[in-house]
Amino acid sequence: MTKKNHQIAAGLAHLRGHGLAKGDPVALPITLASMYHLPGDPAGFNQYGRFSNPTWEAVEAAFAHIEDASAVIFPSGMAAIAAVLYATVKTGDRVLIPSDGYYTTRMLAERFLLPMGVTMDFRPTNGFCETGFEGYALVFVETPSNPGLDICDIEKAADMARQAGALLVVDNTTMTPFGQRPLDLGADIVVAADTKAPNGHSDVLFGHVASRNEAIMSAIRDWRKLAGSIPGPFESWLVLRGLETLEMRFDRMCSTAGLIAPRLDGHKAVQSIRFPGLPGDPARKVAQTQMQRFGFLIGLTFETEAAAETFVNETPYIQPATSFGGVHTSAERRARWGDAVSPEFVRLSIGCEPADELWSAMKEVLDGL
Numbered sequence: 606m607t608k609k610n611h612q613i614a615a616g617l618a619h620l621r622g623h624g625l626a627k628g629d630p631v632a633l634p635i636t637l638a639s640m641y642h643l644p645g646d647p648a649g650f651n652q653y654g655r656f657s658n659p660t661w662e663a664v665e666a667a668f669a670h671i672e673d674a675s676a677v678i679f680p681s682g683m684a685a686i687a688a689v690l691y692a693t694v695k696t697g698d699r700v701l702i703p704s705d706g707y708y709t710t711r712m713l714a715e716r717f718l719l720p721m722g723v724t725m726d727f728r729p730t731n732g733f734c735e736t737g738f739e740g741y742a743l744v745f746v747e748t749p750s751n752p753g754l755d756i757c758d759i760e761k762a763a764d765m766a767r768q769a770g771a772l773l774v775v776d777n778t779t780m781t782p783f784g785q786r787p788l789d790l791g792a793d794i795v796v797a798a799d800t801k802a803p804n805g806h807s808d809v810l811f812g813h814v815a816s817r818n819e820a821i822m823s824a825i826r827d828w829r830k831l832a833g834s835i836p837g838p839f840e841s842w843l844v845l846r847g848l849e850t851l852e853m854r855f856d857r858m859c860s861t862a863g864l865i866a867p868r869l870d871g872h873k874a875v876q877s878i879r880f881p882g883l884p885g886d887p888a889r890k891v892a893q894t895q896m897q898r899f900g901f902l903i904g905l906t907f908e909t910e911a912a913a914e915t916f917v918n919e920t921p922y923i924q925p926a927t928s929f930g931g932v933h934t935s936a937e938r939r940a941r942w943g944d945a946v947s948p949e950f951v952r953l954s955i956g957c958e959p960a961d962e963l964w965s966a967m968k969e970v971l972d973g974l
C-alpha cells in the first residue's frame with residue numbers, strides 16, 4: 606500500500622472524532638427522518654428526507670476523504686451510474702461505452718437513453734484508446750473490466766477525452782480508490798458500486814459518484830433530489846462501517862490473490878487465467894503504471910463447464926454467488942447471465958480468509974478434477 610493510501614486510511618478512522626463535542630457517541634448515530642423540526646424560514650436547515658440526512662452527510666464526508674473529491678451517495682451502483690448519465694448527457698449527444706464491461710450499464714443506455722435521442726457506440730476495453738474519441742460527449746470506461754479483467758490506460762483516455770471535449774467517466778468498482786485513483790489520473794468523474802468491496806459484507810447495495818468538478822456534482826445532487834434516488838440511512842451507516850476496514854480488507858484480498866493466482870496458473874486443471882499481476886498477463890504493463898495493487902478478482906477458464914461448476918460449488922471456502930468483493934471468497938460462471946465469456950469461464954473474487962487455508966481447499970478440489 607502506498608503512503609497516500611495509508612494517510613487516507615488513518616485519517617478516515619478519525620474523521621468523525623474531529624467533529625465531536627464532549628459526551629457525543631464516537632460511533633455515528635443513524636438518523637431516521639422524513640420530517641425535520643422546521644418553523645419559519647427553512648433555508649440552511651435539514652428540510653425533508655429526500656433532500657438531506659445527517660447520516661448521508663457523514664458517509665459522503667468519508668467518500669470525499671477517500672476520493673479527495675466531492676462525493677454523492679446512491680442506493681446502488683447502477684443508481685450512481687444512472688445519475689451520471691442522466692445528469693450529464695442530453696438529446697443529440699453521442700456516448701462511448703465498453704462492450705465488455707458491467708452489462709447493465711449497456712442495457713440502461715440502450716433501453717432508456719437511445720429512445721431519448723442519445724446515440725452510442727460500444728468498444729472493447731482492450732484497445733479502447735486505439736480509435737479516437739472525436740464526436741463523443743461522454744466516454745465511459747471500466748478498468749479492469751468486469752468480468753474479463755482487460756485494462757484501459759486511464760491517463761491516455763483522459764488526455765484523449767480532453768482533446769475531444771468529452772467527459773471521461775471511470776467505473777472504479779473492481780479496484781476501489783485504494784487500488785486505483787482515476788481522478789488523480791485525469792478522469793472527470795468516478796463511479797463505483799460500493800455494494801462490492803467498499804461495503805464488503807454482502808448485505809447492502811450502494812454506490813457513489815465523485816468528481817472535482819463542482820458544476821457536475823451540483824447536477825448530480827439535483828438529480829438525486831429530484832429523481833428520489835436516495836440511499837436509506839441504515840444502509841448508509843452499514844457502508845460507513847465497511848469503509849472503516851476497507852484498506853485492511855482490500856490489502857489482504859489483493860495479497861492473497863497475488864499468492865493464489867500463480868498457483869492456479871500452474872495447476873493442470875486450469876486451462877487459462879487472467880490476473881493483471883501475473884507476468885504473462887496482457888494487461889500487466891498498464892496495470893503497473895496506474896494501479897496500486899493488482900486487485901482481488903481472478904478470471905479462470907476450465908476445460909469443461911462441469912469442471913468450472915465443480916470448482917465453484919464444491920470448494921468449501923468458495924461461496925457460489927453472483928457479485929464480488931465480500932469478506933468471503935466467492936465465484937460464479939458469468940456465462941449464466943449472458944456475459945460474452947465462454948461457459949467454462951469463472952470469475953473468482955478472493956476474500957479475507959487466510960491464504961494457506963484457502964489455497965489448500967482450492968487445491969484439493971482442483972486435484973480431483
Ligand SMILES: *Cc1c(COP(=O)(O)O)cnc(C)c1O
Nearest residue numbers: 681682683707751778798800811
Ligand atoms: C456491480 C457493478 C455495478 C452495479 O452495481 P449495483 O450495486 O449492483 O447496482 C456497476 N459496475 C460494476 C463494474 C459492477 O461490478
